[in-house]
């Protein structure tokens with residue numbers, strides 16, 4: 001299959017990219033999702049605006065007790081530790097598990113969030129980390145908690161012409177614990193289930209998130225609340241909470257294979273929470 005005819009423009013500044021954006025334009029970051037979607041004619045646009053060379057989108061900076069990571073940072077840059085890691089190894093671990101090295105070399109964190117594939121890694125992983133999306137449009141900049149960014153299947157809160165600048169993530173304390181469990185039948189493919197857990201009571205953070213289980217990642221409310229308690233929750237108590245959360249989030253029959261897969265992944269992630277030096 002070939003893409004429909006389209007014009008191409010390489011932006012040399014963020015302002016130039018914003019000025020060129022609009023209803024019928026698409027931003028090109030790593031092209032790992034956009035180009036196949038265009039070749040299959042699942043995405044149509046009149047103009048492709050290449051933002052892959054914008055230095056502004058690779059900016060990373062400390063902002064108090066958070067770190068801003070630019071949307072143009074590639075999975076490989078995170079995997080290789082080229083970005084200061086605020087997450088005690090969590091972000092490099094997630095990055096290193098995405099697809100294959102060739103995809104990780106070009107695919108970007110911002111492209112993954114903007115594409116909003118329900119089975120992708122960053123939407124679930126960054127939701128568990130308590131990230132905010134930083135968005136720029138012609139009218140200025142705005143921030144949204146990631147929970148409000150992905151609205152559904154490949155649908156986000158980005159307005160036409162807006163660019164995702166990056167994410168702001170909390171710097172985890174030295175007592176933070178995390179676990180990231182991803183189930184794939186073949187290595188390198190999109191997940192059939194993802195369970196991401198980040199627990200840092202010093203920062204008031206305890207998030208259990210399930211990905212690849214619906215049209216967007218879900219926060220498991222009861223399980224997250226249990227993790228914030230003073231004592232580690234007993235295994236049966238956590239199992240009950242996860243069962244109720246997964247049933248509520250997915251609507252799956254408890255007898256189904258998918259329900260068992262997701263509950264197993266969530267329980268495994270909670271059980272394997274550990275501190276990372």
Ligand SMILES: Cc1cc2nc3c(=O)[nH]c(=O)nc-3n(C[C@H](O)[C@H](O)[C@H](O)COP(=O)(O)OP(=O)(O)OC[C@H]3O[C@@H](n4cnc5c(N)ncnc54)[C@H](O)[C@@H]3O)c2cc1C
Nearest residue numbers: 027029030031032033034099107108111112114120121164
């Ligand atoms: C074989 C293969 C296997 C893969 N496996 C996985 C996997 O296991 N897990 C996983 O998470 N991902 C996987 N991916 C997807 C990969 O991670 C992509 O990098 C990602 O989905 C899109 O990133 P990109 O930079 O290539 O974005 P692009 O393809 O360039 O863009 C994707 C969409 O986001 C928009 N966009 C991009 N950047 C911005 C921005 N800054 N602001 C606003 N809109 C923007 C584009 O207009 C487009 O609509 C896989 C891809 C391939 C080809």
